[in-house]
Amino acid sequence: MKRDSRLSSVLHALLHMAQQNEPMTSEQLAACMCTNPVVVRRTMGLLREAGLVASERGPSGGWLISADLAAVTLRDLHEALGEPAIFAIGNRNETPECLVEQSVNAALDGAFAEAEALLLERFAKVTLAKLSADFNRRHAALRARK
Amino acid sequence: MKRDSRLSSVLHALLHMAQQNEPMTSEQLAACMCTNPVVVRRTMGLLREAGLVASERGPSGGWLISADLAAVTLRDLHEALGEPAIFAIGNRNETPECLVEQSVNAALDGAFAEAEALLLERFAKVTLAKLSADFNRRHAALRARK
DNA sequence: CTAATTCGTAATAATTGAAGTTACATGAAG
DNA sequence: CTTCATGTAACTTCAATTATTACGAATTAG
Numbered sequence: 001m002k003r004d005s006r007l008s009s010v011l012h013a014l015l016h017m018a019q020q021n022e023p024m025t026s027e028q029l030a031a032c033m034c035t036n037p038v039v040v041r042r043t044m045g046l047l048r049e050a051g052l053v054a055s056e057r058g059p060s061g062g063w064l065i066s067a068d069l070a071a072v073t074l075r076d077l078h079e080a081l082g083e084p085a086i087f088a089i090g091n092r093n094e095t096p097e098c099l100v101e102q103s104v105n106a107a108l109d110g111a112f113a114e115a116e117a118l119l120l121e122r123f124a125k126v127t128l129a130k131l132s133a134d135f136n137r138r139h140a141a142l143r144a145r146k
Numbered sequence: 147m148k149r150d151s152r153l154s155s156v157l158h159a160l161l162h163m164a165q166q167n168e169p170m171t172s173e174q175l176a177a178c179m180c181t182n183p184v185v186v187r188r189t190m191g192l193l194r195e196a197g198l199v200a201s202e203r204g205p206s207g208g209w210l211i212s213a214d215l216a217a218v219t220l221r222d223l224h225e226a227l228g229e230p231a232i233f234a235i236g237n238r239n240e241t242p243e244c245l246v247e248q249s250v251n252a253a254l255d256g257a258f259a260e261a262e263a264l265l266l267e268r269f270a271k272v273t274l275a276k277l278s279a280d281f282n283r284r285h286a287a288l289r290a291r292k
Numbered sequence: 293c294t295a296a297t298t299c300g301t302a303a304t305a306a307t308t309g310a311a312g313t314t315a316c317a318t319g320a321a322g
Numbered sequence: 323c324t325t326c327a328t329g330t331a332a333c334t335t336c337a338a339t340t341a342t343t344a345c346g347a348a349t350t351a352g
Binding site: 149150181188207230 | 314320
């Protein structure tokens with residue numbers, strides 16, 4: 001299974017955007033994320049639908065953050081991306097008649113549900129503002145060492 | 147990405163095997179799991195390497211559980227399968243030079259590590275004996291209703 | 293108005309890993 | 323020796339993300 005890295009991608013993009021107040025083009029974002037402008041548009045388009053970013057066309061256009069960094073959490077981003085499947089492991093058959101499989105699924109589903117709940121809780125506690133602050137700390141630390 | 151359902155599969159197989167004390171052939175197991183005998187052999191082979199099951203060739207051969215059901219946990223099975231990736235979501239780039247990406251990865255990795263730890267803890271608490279007992283309860287309940 | 297820029301999006305291919313299939317070798321039981 | 327079953331290699335299929343190509347639509351500048 002290929003892992004979905006869109007959450008990581010959009011975070012990367014948003015933090016770069018947070019560092020500068022001018023619109024960034026899909027091309028610029030694609031360059032700093034080693035991907036394709038079309039992929040950027042597709043993914044950022046989902047964030048736009050959720051009201052997290054805005055896009056403008058034409059020269060001097062591009063993408064801008066349109067929400068309060070302190071109010072947007074990783075969970076919001078996960079939801080904006082359509083709540084993709086979190087686990088790469090799953091049941092073979094979600095609606096089994098076989099009683100054995102029902103027992104198996106019940107056991108696995110319970111464990112996965114707990115882990116998912118924990119993950120989403122953690123996501124809900126991390127705001128873009130915190131991540132941006134974390135980045136600025138790292139940046140400052142690096143410059144201090146030089 | 148296709149989800150890895152091998153854990154679910156082997157659990158299904160093991161519980162069927164636990165219900166009867168004779169060896170079950172790959173063909174029989176494949177039939178009750180709607181899959182292919184070769185897939186069964188490949189997957190069960192991993193459990194054999196971990197000492198959880200034994201296989202015998204020739205007529206009257208097949209697969210047998212060779213461990214104490216009360217001692218084998220879901221976590222053991224997960225490990226026997228080679229600890230496949232649990233999450234379908236991940237970072238784009240595991241070793242980034244970009245400081246922004248480092249902040250992003252640190253935040254995501256922490257959350258995923260916590261969720262994984264919880265899941266594995268849960269897995270470690272579920273033994274095959276418990277699952278088998280759970281199945282027998284369901285089976286008895288169904289027969290009582292009829 | 294025209295040209296350049298940038299997003300919007302459809303359609304298609306590449307990529308990745310699990311699962312399925314075919315084919316044949318190996319070993320055990322009778 | 324024949325039959326039955328596992329052991330495995332090689333290959334194909336399948337599902338989902340990601341990448342790419344191509345073109346349309348909107349906006350700005352001159």
